[in-house]
Each structure stands twice: as C-alpha cells, then as structure tokens.
Amino acid sequence: MSQSEYWPDLQEATFAEPWQAQVFALTVKLNEGGIFSWSEWSEALGKELAGAAQDGSDYYERWLLALDGLLVRKHVATPAQIQDLTEAWQRAAEATPHGKPILLENDPLGEASR
Amino acid sequence: MAARTRALETILVGKGLVDPAAVDALIETYETRVGPRNGARVVAKAWMDPSFAQWLRSDATAAIASLGYSGRQGEHMRALFNGDGVHNLVVCTLCSCYPWSVLGLPPVWYKSPPYRSRAVIDPRRVLGEFGVVLPAETRIEVWDSTAELRYLVIPQRPPNTDDLDEEQLAALVTRDSMIGTGFPRARP
Numbered sequence: 001m002s003q004s005e006y007w008p009d010l011q012e013a014t015f016a017e018p019w020q021a022q023v024f025a026l027t028v029k030l031n032e033g034g035i036f037s038w039s040e041w042s043e044a045l046g047k048e049l050a051g052a053a054q055d056g057s058d059y060y061e062r063w064l065l066a067l068d069g070l071l072v073r074k075h076v077a078t079p080a081q082i083q084d085l086t087e088a089w090q091r092a093a094e095a096t097p098h099g100k101p102i103l104l105e106n107d108p109l110g111e112a113s114r
Numbered sequence: 115m116a117a118r119t120r121a122l123e124t125i126l127v128g129k130g131l132v133d134p135a136a137v138d139a140l141i142e143t144y145e146t147r148v149g150p151r152n153g154a155r156v157v158a159k160a161w162m163d164p165s166f167a168q169w170l171r172s173d174a175t176a177a178i179a180s181l182g183y184s185g186r187q188g189e190h191m192r193a194l195f196n197g198d199g200v201h202n203l204v205v206c207t208l209c210s211c212y213p214w215s216v217l218g219l220p221p222v223w224y225k226s227p228p229y230r231s232r233a234v235i236d237p238r239r240v241l242g243e244f245g246v247v248l249p250a251e252t253r254i255e256v257w258d259s260t261a262e263l264r265y266l267v268i269p270q271r272p273p274n275t276d277d278l279d280e281e282q283l284a285a286l287v288t289r290d291s292m293i294g295t296g297f298p299r300a301r302p
Contacts, residue, residue, distance in 0.1 A: 014219050026122060029131075029133075035131060038261040042260070045210070049227070055226060059225045076126070082121055082125070086118045089117035102120075104120075
C-alpha cells in the first residue's frame with residue numbers, strides 16, 4: 001500500500017514463510033494460556049530486536065530467538081531439549097521426499113537420538 | 115528456522131501448553147480475517163457519526179470493541195484524531211507493538227530499526243519520505259506504542275465526500291493513514 005521508495009512494503013503476504021506464522025501463533029497462544037504476559041514478551045522481543053537488520057528482514061528470526069529464550073527462562077524447555085529436537089526435525093526434513101509432509105517419525109535416527 | 119519452530123511446537127504440544135488446531139485457527143484468522151479493513155470501518159464510522167467519534171475520544175477500547183474488534187492481549191486502545199494543525203504518527207520504539215485487532219499485523223518497515231528510531235528523532239523527514247508533506251505550522255505528535263496501549267490514527271475526512279456512505283468512505287481509508295504515514299485516498 002505504501003508507495004514510498006524509502007519505506008517499501010517488502011512483503012505482500014502477512015507472513016513470508018509458514019514457520020513465521022507458526023511461531024507467531026505459538027507466542028500468542030502461550031500468552032493467552034498465561035505462560036507469560038505480553039509485557040514480558042515485548043521486553044524479550046525488544047532485546048532481540050536491538051541490532052536487527054536495518055530492512056527488518058530478520059524480524060521473525062529474532063522473534064523465534066526471543067521465544068526460545070523466554071521458554072528457557074520460564075523453565076518450559078531446556079536449551080539442550082530445543083537443540084536436540086531441532087536437529088531431529090532437520091534430519092526428518094532431509095529424509096522426507098519432496099512434496100510429502102515432514103513428520104518427526106521420519107528422523108532416521110529416531111527416538112534414540114533424543 | 116522452520117526446524118527450530120517445529121521443535122518448539124513439539125515441546126509445547128507435548129506439554130499440553132498449546133493445541134495445534136487452535137494454532138492453525140489463529141494463523142488462518144490473521145492471514146484472512148484481520149486486517150486494515152477493520153480499522154477503516156472504525157474511521158468511516160467516526161467520520162459519519164459524531165457520537166461514535168466522541169465515544170472513540172473518550173473510550174476507544176470500548177467504542178472499537180462495539181464493532182467486534184478486541185485486542186487479544188487485553189491492551190487498551192487510544193484514538194488519535196488528526197486535525198487542522200495537528201498530525202499524529204505512531205511507532206513502537208521497543209519492538210513492534212501495533213493495534214492488531216484493527217490493522218492486522220504490521221508492515222515490515224514498521225518493525226525495522228530505522229523507522230523505530232527515526233520516527234521519533236526526525237518525524238517530519240520520515241513523513242516526507244512517505245510522501246506526507248505537512249505545512250510547517252502543523253504540529254507532529256509521535257506516539258510510542260506499548261504492550262498495554264496501542265494507537266489508531268483517525269485521519270481527516272477527505273473533502274467532497276459528504277454524499278458517500280460508510281462503506282464508500284471506508285474504501286478511502288488506507289492502512290498507512292491509520293498509522294500516520296499516509297493520507298486517505300481522494301474520492302475516485
């Protein structure tokens with residue numbers, strides 16, 4: 001909608017990639033569930049956004065880091081747990097043929113790795 | 115990033131802290147149903163109905179909720195009326211607080227570091243970059259959003275629109291005009 005050359009609308013859709021929508025919705029639901037207040041969230045996000053890319057392109061990367069950190073501080077997850085599951089999902093994605101849904105069960109190392 | 119997001123979701127669903135169906139429903143809402151058209155309806159009603167405008171001035175949270183738009187985080191709304199000699203501009207210097215219920219999710223520039231800092235330091239220049247050139251005597255008021263308080267700018271009604279109905283007026287209201295970085299469209 002903005003036609004400014006200085007402030008272009010870089011993105012037509014609300015979310016550029018599905019994971020951005022996912023991490024957004026998880027955050028809203030956790031707030032609604034009382035895991036953290038929205039002020040706590042704003043503060044966590046604000047800290048991560050200090051030093052963000054000038055064009056705003058890494059906004060949801062930083063959002064994810066903020067959520068990650070807040071969940072650790074709230075003792076909902078440990079960094080090791082998040083890291084192990086992230087690697088399992090990566091292996092599952094690599095092992096899944098193109099066009100098929102990625103499932104955690106597709107992780108070739110399976111439960112043994114987690 | 116996708117794998118890390120899936121990892122968090124696996125943990126949260128496993129602990130029963132989020133319901134995957136509710137997550138999907140929320141995404142669908144924000145992708146299709148919540149957007150600046152909601153805010154445009156608020157603005158058009160304020161232009162048409164002086165008593166609604168008065169309600170917006172005194173209790174924007176309730177007036178906006180009467181149209182079915184309520185914040186998810188229990189945040190309060192304040193309506194900022196542009197007028198002759200005053201122009202309002204909204205920013206969130208800390209992060210990206212934004213009135214989701216009436217404008218949807220913010221554009222990329224709203225979340226970018228230059229906007230968040232420069233809108234406060236040099237609003238007149240930033241507005242000029244958006245094509246909003248104001249008379250030198252117009253006062254620019256910059257409002258810093260928070261987790262608890264979000265702002266909706268009510269732009270001035272464009273001239274020669276007395277015969278338009280609410281729906282036609284709403285079509286003239288742009289997203290940027292409700293942030294303060296734009297004007298409503300002229301009537302076609």
